[in-house]
Amino acid sequence: MSFPAALRPKLARPAWLSPRVLRTEVLAGLVVALALIPEAVSFSIIAGVDPRLGLFASFTMAVTIAFTGGRPAMISAATGAIALVLAPLVREHGVEYLLATVVLGGVLQVLLAAGGVARLMRFLPRSVMVGFVNALAILIFLAQLPYLIDVPWPVYALLAVGLVIMVGLPKLTSAIPAPLVAIAVLTTFTVAAGVAVPTVGDEGALPDSLPILGVPAVPVTLETLTIIAPYALAMALVGLMESLMTAKLVDGITDTHSDKTRESWGQGIANIVTGFFGGMGGCAMIGQTMINVKSGARTRLSTFLSGVFLLVLVVSLGHVVALIPMAALVGVMIMVAVATFDWHSIQPATLRRMPKSETTVMISTVAVTVATHNLAIGVTVGVLVAMVLFARRVAHLVTVDSVLDPDGSTTIYRVTGQLFFASSNDLVFQFDYANDPGNIIIDLSDATIWDASTVAALDAITHKYETRGATVTITGMDHTSRERHQALAGTLSSGH
Numbered sequence: 001m002s003f004p005a006a007l008r009p010k011l012a013r014p015a016w017l018s019p020r021v022l023r024t025e026v027l028a029g030l031v032v033a034l035a036l037i038p039e040a041v042s043f044s045i046i047a048g049v050d051p052r053l054g055l056f057a058s059f060t061m062a063v064t065i066a067f068t069g070g071r072p073a074m075i076s077a078a079t080g081a082i083a084l085v086l087a088p089l090v091r092e093h094g095v096e097y098l099l100a101t102v103v104l105g106g107v108l109q110v111l112l113a114a115g116g117v118a119r120l121m122r123f124l125p126r127s128v129m130v131g132f133v134n135a136l137a138i139l140i141f142l143a144q145l146p147y148l149i150d151v152p153w154p155v156y157a158l159l160a161v162g163l164v165i166m167v168g169l170p171k172l173t174s175a176i177p178a179p180l181v182a183i184a185v186l187t188t189f190t191v192a193a194g195v196a197v198p199t200v201g202d203e204g205a206l207p208d209s210l211p212i213l214g215v216p217a218v219p220v221t222l223e224t225l226t227i228i229a230p231y232a233l234a235m236a237l238v239g240l241m242e243s244l245m246t247a248k249l250v251d252g253i254t255d256t257h258s259d260k261t262r263e264s265w266g267q268g269i270a271n272i273v274t275g276f277f278g279g280m281g282g283c284a285m286i287g288q289t290m291i292n293v294k295s296g297a298r299t300r301l302s303t304f305l306s307g308v309f310l311l312v313l314v315v316s317l318g319h320v321v322a323l324i325p326m327a328a329l330v331g332v333m334i335m336v337a338v339a340t341f342d343w344h345s346i347q348p349a350t351l352r353r354m355p356k357s358e359t360t361v362m363i364s365t366v367a368v369t370v371a372t373h374n375l376a377i378g379v380t381v382g383v384l385v386a387m388v389l390f391a392r393r394v395a396h397l398v399t400v401d402s403v404l405d406p407d408g409s410t411t412i413y414r415v416t417g418q419l420f421f422a423s424s425n426d427l428v429f430q431f432d433y434a435n436d437p438g439n440i441i442i443d444l445s446d447a448t449i450w451d452a453s454t455v456a457a458l459d460a461i462t463h464k465y466e467t468r469g470a471t472v473t474i475t476g477m478d479h480t481s482r483e484r485h486q487a488l489a490g491t492l493s494s495g496h
Helices: 019-047 051-068 080-093 095-114 117-123 126-142 154-172 178-193 222-254 260-276 286-294 300-321 326-340 348-353 356-372 375-395 452-466 479-488
Strands: 399-404 410-419 439-449 471-475
Touching (some): 019 080, 019 326, 051 300, 080 095, 080 126, 080 222, 080 375, 095 260, 117 222, 126 222, 126 326, 222 286, 222 375, 286 326, 356 375, 452 479
8 A cells, every 4th residue: 555645745856856957057067167176276376385275175165065055056165365364374384284274264164153143244334345355356466476577488478368368258159168268278388389387287286186084283282273363263254254245146146045154154164174184275256156156057066066076177187287387377367356356346437426435445445455465354444444434424413403492491402313422422512501491301202322322421411401400301212212221321420
């Protein structure tokens, strides 16, 4: 006997089991894997490590996040942002400290996710995000300059040809990624013509086997923690920021919602795995994610396969990858920098329309990031500047109007606006203590009390009137303002 069909348990069939969806996911994963190879190598060089660390990171990040991430079809791998954060650590302390930092950074990302960091993204101003992207583009470009100084002249010719290919080919066809065509053409030419230029093989050994699980060889001491902790925190913050911004972008493109909290701790787990398997760490990649999504991918399968295909290609064709001229990768990274930069944000028409405060925040973020080569510091400064300018702007929106009662016995003051430390600082000077009658009403129907500074200001106003024998009544407070005022009034200082 068999159960009636209506009583049989219904198992949701994965979307990627559909032949049409499966084909799309596989092809998208392959295209992303091919495009990841040159970027993973380039980001490794930016970080100052062997190319295999970037390639291992791209493999482990993509495969792990396919299971743990909260945004299907998003690609996580070795990125320029993480490379820039960790490069100073590698120069000063070496690769093993980098691996320990990646593990600790992953742990911090999990803790930040548990603390609700994803919800804090709503407080990140758009001008800071634009500054972050623009600074990232500038730093990626600046990181290429050492490979264009004191090199043979053919390097410049190869770079020019590569840029022409990457700019012109997409106008003819998008079937094959232009960076791959440029790399293939330049590599074939240099090998066939015997042109002596720096190659990927000169930068370090490429992997010829699978990554191996291991523990970073660093002393387990407080000194080690003090060395890696600042870099780990910067990596955690920058990685989450870029990942959550990318997830938000994909949400808009696909018209779907993703779990940002899951994405946050998923990134942390992926970095922990990556650190133990000898990878340089990473986060979501805006460029590769766009390639994947625009190829039609919508599930986790494409993310998983991009990592698998990447490792297969590198392990089986590592000797070919070693022949790639560095000029080709420099060209790829210059194009990445150009595509990353938000050119619309600096157009004269945009700058004219944009409030000066928004432009100031964006420029501050870019300037500090480029000066410090630290994306986390730049974003922090940008947020602080945005907060100060916002508080300054809102402070000027508070108004105080007074009306004298017809019988001359009462003056009614109507306060309008948001009352907090910046706006209530001058509130005490808006009242005519010497000439007002004996009865004062302060109407807060159109105002909100946000902090103790405002309560202290109201206490000072009340005290000034009482010393002159006047009575003050505060009316119109909403529930939140009333609770805050009742809890703090008369308790903030021993005198006025």
